[in-house]
Amino acid sequence: MSAGVCRFFSELLRRNAQLGMRGLTNYYLSCCVNSLLQSLAATWELAGILEKWATAGLRADSRNVPLQLKKVLAAMRSDPPQPCPHRDFLNCLDRNSIHLNIQHDADEVFLSILNLIQQQMEDRDLALEIQNLYKISMETQLQCLECNSVQSRSTYLLSLPLHIKEDHNSLEGCMASFFEHQELRGANSCFCSQCGTRKPSRRGVKLNSLPQILCIQLKRFRNMRGSTRKMDCEVTFPETFDFSESLREVFSANFSQDDCRYSLYAVVVHCGCAVSGHYTAFVRHKDNKQWYYADDSHVQQTSWEDVQTSYGGRYRGTAYMLMYRRDSKEPTST
Numbered sequence: 001m002s003a004g005v006c007r008f009f010s011e012l013l014r015r016n017a018q019l020g021m022r023g024l025t026n027y028y029l030s031c032c033v034n035s036l037l038q039s040l041a042a043t044w045e046l047a048g049i050l051e052k053w054a055t056a057g058l059r060a061d062s063r064n065v066p067l068q069l070k071k072v073l074a075a076m077r078s079d080p081p082q083p084c085p086h087r088d089f090l091n092c093l094d095r096n097s098i099h100l101n102i103q104h105d106a107d108e109v110f111l112s113i114l115n116l117i118q119q120q121m122e123d124r125d126l127a128l129e130i131q132n133l134y135k136i137s138m139e140t141q142l143q144c145l146e147c148n149s150v151q152s153r154s155t156y157l158l159s160l161p162l163h164i165k166e167d168h169n170s171l172e173g174c175m176a177s178f179f180e181h182q183e184l185r186g187a188n189s190c191f192c193s194q195c196g197t198r199k200p201s202r203r204g205v206k207l208n209s210l211p212q213i214l215c216i217q218l219k220r221f222r223n224m225r226g227s228t229r230k231m232d233c234e235v236t237f238p239e240t241f242d243f244s245e246s247l248r249e250v251f252s253a254n255f256s257q258d259d260c261r262y263s264l265y266a267v268v269v270h271c272g273c274a275v276s277g278h279y280t281a282f283v284r285h286k287d288n289k290q291w292y293y294a295d296d297s298h299v300q301q302t303s304w305e306d307v308q309t310s311y312g313g314r315y316r317g318t319a320y321m322l323m324y325r326r327d328s329k330e331p332t333s334t
């Protein structure tokens with residue numbers, strides 16, 4: 001690297017550090033993981049749980065994803081800034097089949113990281129604490145349309161996959177559709193234990209509880225006749241929203257939380273088409289509450305108006321993953 005290029009990078013690192021956010025160099029096509037890391041670094045609850053994990057006696061394991069995640073999140077905050085704090089983490093993912101030099105799907109990588117944390121973290125209590133941070137608990141009800149008997153099943157998701165329509169969408173509308181009743185007939189009929197055979201059924205999903213961190217995937221990639229197409233259509237999403245105001249009807253009878261207000265703090269953006277693209281991220285700073293835009297090593301302060309340009313419908317990057325945080329309750333005086 002020439003002296004001029006070196007000066008350029010150290011100046012960039014210094015400037016990003018002053019902004020309170022570190023850029024991450026594109027290391028063997030790592031923009032997808034870079035954008036996820038920016039979002040995970042903004043999820044300070046996650047770093048907080050990993051910090052509680054006593055790893056001092058652990059053998060330095062280059063294959064252990066939670067250990068390397070703990071290290072990279074700390075390295076992204078270190079002073080002075082490191083030129084490539086995420087290299088070991090990327091190599092660790094590569095050893096766990098999330099390979100370098102491949103363009104990945106951000107939601108798939110996100111769920112793989114959460115899954116690998118569950119598999120590889122020896123402290124089970126802390127591993128479950130991480131799972132609970134994201135856990136969306138639901139109840140699926142299947143009603144036989146012939147004998148009316150109902151079968152209920154509890155399930156959970158770590159990220160809410162939302163189907164989007166060809167035209168205009170709103171996040172609240174997409175969420176309402178996710179929980180809408182669906183009639184399953186013909187080949188989609190379900191087995192009814194009362195009737196002892198497959199019968200037309202009605203499926204409904206209700207929320208049992210909402211997590212601290214609500215991760216949402218806008219399903220922009222659709223498989224059509226063997227090839228994947230990206231849907232650039234507009235999906236509006238609010239900076240803050242309250243489930244109990246707009247989506248109360250999706251709560252199950254067991255739902256007992258009274259705090260359902262959420263604020264957006266990270267958006268993973270996909271630019272380009274289904275076969276070749278680039279990932280960037282908007283993240284909201286913990287302390288100064290400002291929005292920042294991270295495009296690999298380049299970080300700049302931005303605004304909520306800029307974040308809204310990722311709604312889609314234009315020749316720009318489109319929001320692909322949204323991360324909302326439940327607003328903390330106002331401390332009550334006793």
Ligand SMILES: [Zn+2]
Nearest residue numbers: 144147192195
């Ligand atoms: Zn039946």
